[in-house]
Amino acid sequence: GAVVSQHPSRVICKSGTSVKIECRSLDFQATTMFWYRQFPKQSLMLMATSNEGSKATYEQGVEKDKFLINHASLTLSTLTVTSAHPEDSSFYICSARGVEGALVYEQYFGPGTRLTVT
Amino acid sequence: DAKTTQPPSMDCAEGRAANLPCNHSTISGNEYVYWYRQIHSQGPQYIIHGLKNNETNEMASLIITEDRKSSTLILPHATLRDTAVYYCIVRVAGSNYKLTFGKGTLLTVNP
Numbered sequence: 001g002a003v004v005s006q007h008p009s010r011v012i013c014k015s016g017t018s019v020k021i022e023c024r025s026l027d028f029q030a031t032t033m034f035w036y037r038q039f040p041k042q043s044l045m046l047m048a049t050s051n052e053g054s055k056a057t058y059e060q061g062v063e064k065d066k067f068l069i070n071h072a073s074l075t076l077s078t079l080t081v082t083s084a085h086p087e088d089s090s091f092y093i094c095s096a097r098g099v100e101g102a103l104v105y106e107q108y109f110g111p112g113t114r115l116t117v118t
Numbered sequence: 119d120a121k122t123t124q125p126p127s128m129d130c131a132e133g134r135a136a137n138l139p140c141n142h143s144t145i146s147g148n149e150y151v152y153w154y155r156q157i158h159s160q161g162p163q164y165i166i167h168g169l170k171n172n173e174t175n176e177m178a179s180l181i182i183t184e185d186r187k188s189s190t191l192i193l194p195h196a197t198l199r200d201t202a203v204y205y206c207i208v209r210v211a212g213s214n215y216k217l218t219f220g221k222g223t224l225l226t227v228n229p
Contacts, residue, residue, distance in 0.1 A: 004161075032215060043205075044162065044219040057214075093161045097215050106152075107217060109161035 002028050004096050006110035013084055013117055021079045021113045023094030028105045029074035030096035035067070038091040038112075050077055074098070084117045091115075122206045127224045130200075136193040138223055140206030143187040150209050151182060152217065153191045155202040155225075162205065162219075165191065196227045 003026040013019050023033060032051050036044040048064075050056035050071035058064045068080040077096075081088055095109040123141040130136040142151065152167040166173055166180045168189075173180040179192040193200055205222040209215065 006161075034216070036219075043221055044156075046216060046218070049214055049216060091159070095161075095217075106164055106167065107215060108164055109154075112159070112161045114159075 002026075002096075002105045002108040004030075004094065004108045004110040006094055006113050008113060009111060010114045011116070013115070015085050015117055016083055018080055018082045019084055019115060021081075021092055021094075021115075023077045023079070023096065023110050025075050025096040025098060025108075028096075028098050028100040028103070030077070030098040030105075031074065032097045033071055033077040034095045034097075034107065035069060035077075035079050036093045036095070038093060044093060047079075081115065084115070086117045089115055089117045122208055122220055124204075124206050124220065124223045126221065127226070130193075130196045130225060130227050132198060132227055132229050133195055136196040136200065136225055136227070138191040138193075138204050138206075138225060139188065140191070141188045142206070142208050145186050145208055146210070147186075148210060151180065151186075151189050152207040152209055153178070153180065154205045154207065154217075154219075155200075156205070156222070157199075157202045163202075165204075196225075198227050198229065201225060201227045 005024045007022045035047045038044045047062045048056045048058045056069035071077040093112040095107040097107045153165040154162040156162045168180045182189045203222040207217050
C-alpha cells in the first residue's frame with residue numbers, strides 16, 4: 001500500500017515558539033494533502049486541504065495565520081504551528097491522495113505527530 | 119455529506135469473523151462509503167471503499183445493502199492486532215475528497 005511519512009513523530013516546544021511538521025508521500029504523487037488534528041479521546045477533525053501549488057483551504061474555525069500550510073511539491077506538505085500555546089497540544093495527522101500512473105491512491109494517512117507545548 | 123451511525127463498541131473472539139455495521143440512511147446516489155481504522159496513537163489506515171457493489175480486498179469485505187442505506191465491514195478472521203476504532207465515512211464524489219470522521223466503533227478482539 002501507499003506510504004505517507006511524518007516528521008517528527010513527537011515534539012515538545014515552549015509556549016510562543018513555532019513548530020514545523022513535515023508530511024511526505026513516499027511512493028506516489030500527492031495531488032491533495034490534508035491536515036487533521038485529534039485531541040485525546042476525540043475523533044479526527046479536518047483542519048485544511050491543500051492542492052499542490054495552491055493555497056490551502058481551511059475549515060471553519062481554523063486560523064490560517066496560526067497554522068501555515070505549504071504544499072510546494074507533489075510529495076511534501078508542511079504544517080507550521082506559529083506562536084504555539086498549550087491549547088495547541090494535540091496529535092496532528094496528515095493524509096495524502098494522489099495518482100501514480102493508472103493507479104489512484106485514496107487518502108492514506110501518516111503516523112501522526114504528537115505536539116506538546118509547555 | 120450523509121451522516122453515519124455506528125455502535126460505539128463491539129467485541130469479537132480471535133479467529134472469528136468481525137461484522138461491523140454502519141447505518142447511512144440519508145446517503146445520496148453519488149456518495150461513496152469508506153472504511154478506515156485507527157489503532158491507538160497511530161494514523162488511520164485505509165481499509166476499503168465502495169459505491170453500490172460489494173467489495174473485497176486483502177483486508178476485508180464491504181457489503182452494501184441494495185438500498186445503500188447501510189453497510190457492513192467484515193474482517194473474516196479477526197486477530198488481536200485488529201483491535202482498533204473503525205470509522206465508516208460517507209463521501210460525496212468529487213468533493214475534493216474530504217473525509218468527515220465520526221466517533222466510530224471500538225472493536226476489541228479478545229483471545
